[in-house]
Amino acid sequence: MKHRYKPLKDQVIVITGASSGIGLATARRAAKRGARLVLASRNDAVLKEICEDIRAQGGEAIHVVADVGVKEQVQAIADAAVRHFGGFDTWVNNAGVVVFSHLDDLPIEEHKRLFDTNYWGVVYGSEAAVAHMRNRPEGGTIINVASINAEMPVPILGAYSASKAAVKAYSEVLRMEMIHENAPIKVTVLKPSGIATPISDHGRSHMGHRGKVMPPLYDVEVVASAILTAAQRPVRNITVGETGRLSEIGWAMAPSLFDRIIAWALPRVQSTDQPPLERDNLFQAGDDGQVYLEGRRSGIPVSPYTQLRVNRKLEAGLGLAVATTIGVLLAQRMLGRR
Template sequence: MNQVPHNRNITLPTLQPQHTGLKSLKDQVIVITGASSGVGLVTARMAAARGAKVVAAARNEDALQKLVEELQNKGQTASYVKADVGREEDIQKIADTAINEYGSFDTWVNNAGVSIYGHAMDVSNDDMKRMFDTVFWGVVYGSKTAVKHFKERGVAGALINVGSLFGDRGTVIQSTYAAAKFAVHGWTESIRMELEKEQAPVSVTLIHPGRIDTPYNEHARSYLNKQPAHGGMIYPPEAVAEAILYSAEHEKRDIYVGSQAKVFELLGTLFPRLTDKIVESYMYPTQVDANRPSKPAEESALYHAGYGMHERGTNVGWVRQGSMTVKAAQNPVFSTAVAVGIGALALGLLRKKK
C-alpha cells in the first residue's frame, strides 16, 4: 500500500476577503422589489426611517404611489418604479430609475414573490412557468443587473436574495414554490462562489425566512378548497426586514429568520425520511384556514398585482415577536448559544430515533 510521505507540504488556499466597506444604511440607495406589501413594504419603511434612499418596485402602482407619498411626508427620500420582475426590461427600468434619480445604488434586494397552493400534479404548467418568472427569473435578472452595476462602479455593494425555508427542504401543497426557491438558493450559492473567486465588489446574502405573517397567502394562486394560510408558529415581517437591512451593511453569507427555518434545514439533512413523515403529517393542515373557502383563481396575484399597503396577512398561527436567529446573526456570542441549542435539539431527535 502506498504511503503518503509525512514531510509532504500541503498548501491550503488563502481565503481572501471579497471586499470591504459596505456603506452605512443612512448613506445608501437601496432597491427593493416586491415593495408594495408584506416584507418588501416593511423593509422599505424601515430603510427609509434609518436614512436610506429607497427605490420601491412592484406591479401595484397605486400602492407604490401611496408608499412614496407616505415616506416623503415624513421627510424621507423615496422613488418608485412600476415593474414586473419577471420581465428583464422592467428590471433594467428599476436600475435606470435608481441611477437617474440618485446617481447609483448600493443594495439590491430581490424580494418579490408569489406562491401556488395545490398538489403538484394538479397545477398547470402555465401557472408553474408564470410563477418561476417571478420567483426565480426575477432573482436572476435582478442579480445580473446589480452585479454589473457594482463591478462597473468598483465600489462594494450588497446583493440580497430572499429565499425560503422551502428552498432548503421541499414541502407538500407548495411544490412549485419550493422548486423555484430551491433554484434561487442554488443560483445564489453558485454566483457567490464565482464572485468571490474573482474578488468582485459584491456581498451576496441569502435570507432564509421561516413562515412569515404577510399577505403572501392572500396573493397566492390556490387550487385548494380551503383558503391558504400559515398555521402553527409564524414570524413577523419585521424580522425579515431586520435581516435584510443588517445584510445591507454587513457581509453575511446566510441569515435564517426563525429557528424554524434552521431546524427544518437541519432535520432534512440529518433525518430525511423522518422529515418526510413530519412534513406529510404537519404541513397539510397547517397551510390552510379550515374555516374559509379558497378565493377564486382570478383574485390571485399570479398574473397581475395583488392588493397593496398591507404588511400582515390573514394567517391563523401564533405570531412570534421576533427572531432569535436574526439576533444571533448580529451577535457572535448569541449566535454560539443558538447553535448549541439547535445542535442539542438535533442530538435529542437522533437519540429518539435510535
Template sequence: MSFHLSPLSEQTIVITGASSGIGLATARLAAERGANVVLAARDGAALARIVEEIEREGGSAAAIATDVSFEEQVEALARFAVERFGGFHTWVNDAGVGLISTAEDTTSADHHRIFEVNYFGLVYGSLAAVRHFREENRPSALINLGSVVSDIPQILSVAYSASKHAIKGFTDGLRVELMQKALPISVTLIKPSAIDTPFFDHAKTNLGGMGKAPGPNYAPEVVAEAILYAAEHRQRDIAVGATAAIGGPLGALAPAAIEGQQKSWGYDKLIDYGHMPEDESLYVVPEEGHERSRFGRGRGFSLTTAVQTNTVLTLGAALLIGAAAAIGAERWSRR
C-alpha cells in the same frame, strides 16, 4: 477579499416586491434609518402612496412600476435608480408569488409562472445589480429572499418550493463566481420561516381554501431587520425564525425525518378551509399597500434571528442550532 459595506444612512437601496409584506416593511425601515429607497412592484398606485408616506415622514424614496418577470423592466428599474439617485449600494430581490396546489394538479402554465416571477425575476435583478456594482467597483450588497423551503420541501407548495430551491442554488453559485473575480460584492440569502404578510391572501389556490404555514408566524419587520443587517454586514445567509434556523439543518442531517413528518400531515394543517384568498396574484395585480395579512398574528421577535445578526453571538447560535438539529435527528431516527 476584505471589504466593509456602507452604513444605511449613506446607501441607496433597491427593493423589488416593495408594495406589501416583507418588501414594504424593509422599505419603510430603511427610509427611517436614512437610506434612499427605490421601490419596485406591479401596483404603481400603491407605490405612489407609499412614497408619499415615506417622504411625509422625512424619508427619501422613489418608485417605478415593475413586473420582474420581464427582464427589460428590471433593467429599466436599475437605470431608474441610477438616474434618480446616481446609483445604488444594495439590491434586494423580494418579489414573489405563491400557488397552493398538489404537484399533480399544478398546470404547466402555473408552474412556469411561478418560476418566471420567483426565480427568473430574481436572476434578472441579481445580474442587473452585479453589472452596476462592477461598474461602480465599490463595496455593495446583493440580498436574495429564499425561504425555509429553500432547504426543505413543502407539500401542497411544490412549485413554490422548487423555485426557492432554485434561488438557493443560483445565489450560492453566483456568490462563488463573484468571489473568484475578487469583486467587493456581498451576496446574502435570507431564508424566512412563516411570516405574517398578505402572501396567502394573494396566493392562488386549487384546494378549496387559502394556504397557511405550520409553526410560529413572525412579523415582516423581523425579516426586514435581517435584510438591513445584511445591507451593512457581510453575511452568507440568515435563517429568520426558529423553523428556518432549526428545520434547515435538520433537513440536511435527516431528510427522511422531515419527509416522514410531512407524510403524516393532514391537508388542514396547511389549508385554511374557512377562508379564501382576497385576490390571486399569479397573473393579475392585487390591491397592495399592506405589510401584514388580514389576520395580523406575527410575532415581533425571533431569538434565533437576533443571535445570527449579533456578531458576538453568531458562533454560539450556530453551535446551538447544530446541536438542536442533531438532537432532533436522533429523536426522529428512533421513531
C-alpha cells in the same frame, strides 16, 4: 477592488416586491434609518402612496412599476435608480408569489409564471445589480430572499419550494463567481421561516379552499431587520426563525422520518375553511399595501437565533463561552480521574 459597507443613511437601496409584506416593512424601516429608496412592484397606486408617505416623513423614495419576470422591466428599475440617485448600494430581490396546489393539479403555465417571478425575477435583478456594482469602487450588496422551503420542500407548496431552492443555488454560485472574479460584491441568501405576511392572502389555490402558511408565524419586522443588517455587514446566509433552523437540522438528521411527518401533517395545517380567492396576484398586481396577514397585526416578535446569526460579536462571544465551558468541564473531568 474591495467591497465597502456603508451606514444605511448613506445608502441607496432597491427593493422589489415593495408594495406589501417583507418588502414594505423593509422599505419603511430603511427610510426611518435615512436610506434613499427605489421601490418596485406591479402596483402603481400602492407604490405611489408608500413613497408619498415616506417623503411626508422626510425620507427619499421613488417607485418603478415593474414585473420582475420581464428582464427589460427589471433593467428599468436599475436605470431609474442610476438616473435619480446616481446609483445604488444594495439590491433586495424580494418579489414572490405562491400557488397552493398538488403538483399534478398545477397547470404548467401557472408553474412557469411562478418561476418567472420567484426565480427569474431574482436572476434578472441580480444581473442588473452586478452590472452596476462590478465597476464601482465601493461595490455593493445583493440580498436574495429565498425561503426555509429551499431546504425543506413541502407538499401543497411544491412549485414554490422548487423556485426557492433554485434561488438559493443560483445565489450561492453567484457568490462564488464574484469571489473568483474578485468583484466587490457581497451576496446574502435569506431563508425566512413562516412569516405573518399577506402572501397567502394573495395566493392562488387549487385545493378547493384558501391556503395558509404553516405556523408558527414570525413578525415581518424580524425579516426586515435581518435584511437591513445584511445591507450593513457581511452575512452569508440567514435562516430567519428558530422553527426553520430546527427543521433544517431535523431534515438533515432524519430525512425519511421528516418525509413521513410532513407528508401527513402539512396538507392539514396549510388549509383553511375559507373559499379560494376570487382575485390573486399570480398574473396581475394584488390588493397590496398591507404588511401583515389578514386579521393579524403582528407575529412572533423576536428570533434569538436570527439575532445571533447577524450579530458577529454576539455569535463569537457565545462561541467562546461554549468553548470555555466545554474546556472547563473537560479539565474538571480529567482532574477528577487523578
